[in-house]
Amino acid sequence: MHIKKIALSLLFSINLFAAPSGVYVEVGAAKSLNDKLKSDNGDFVYDKGTIGSVMVGYQADLYRFELEGRYVKEALSSFANVSSSGDLTKNSQMINAYYSGYNESKYVSSIGAGVGITNITTDKLTQSSIPQEELSHSAIPSLQAMLSVGYMMTPSITTTLKYTYFYTAKSDELKANGENIFTLSLRYLF
Numbered sequence: 001m002h003i004k005k006i007a008l009s010l011l012f013s014i015n016l017f018a019a020p021s022g023v024y025v026e027v028g029a030a031k032s033l034n035d036k037l038k039s040d041n042g043d044f045v046y047d048k049g050t051i052g053s054v055m056v057g058y059q060a061d062l063y064r065f066e067l068e069g070r071y072v073k074e075a076l077s078s079f080a081n082v083s084s085s086g087d088l089t090k091n092s093q094m095i096n097a098y099y100s101g102y103n104e105s106k107y108v109s110s111i112g113a114g115v116g117i118t119n120i121t122t123d124k125l126t127q128s129s130i131p132q133e134e135l136s137h138s139a140i141p142s143l144q145a146m147l148s149v150g151y152m153m154t155p156s157i158t159t160t161l162k163y164t165y166f167y168t169a170k171s172d173e174l175k176a177n178g179e180n181i182f183t184l185s186l187r188y189l190f
Helices: 002-011
Strands: 021-032 044-047 048-060 063-081 084-102 108-126 135-150 157-168 178-187
Touching: 021 063, 021 157, 044 084, 048 084, 048 178, 063 108, 084 135, 084 178
Parallel strands: none
Antiparallel strands: 021 048, 021 178, 044 063, 048 063, 063 084, 084 108, 108 135, 135 157, 157 178
């Protein structure tokens, strides 16, 4: 019965009371399900690293608007099917908007979208112990769509599990890439 109540509150979240408003800060740690960056010259395959993100935003009742910074550093294992080493770094700056469903329970669901840019670089790239030219792409247009489920521990603190589909457009020799990301975060509303 408890599971049914949680599921119904998440699926049919409606504004039964005034949702909190104000400035918030959110920090998160994430994992990607993907381990490949597609390139015209061959794919970069990497060991999945941890993703860190920081968001600062404003919540106005059922709507949230935020600026997000995301940092990823992953160890390369191969490039163009040749054993490689080095680091692959992705930095993203995004502007996000959400619609949140608040109800009489402590559970809240959100749906959102974001737009921004991503910088992708390699560092110390070697193939078969031979140094290679570094990759550096700046200001790659990026889009993301997010779905999240949160639990309000207090009126000011919410923990959230978020799924993000993150897309980077084609850039020079990099192909368009999509990534599936799961984030666990903590939000503090001032």
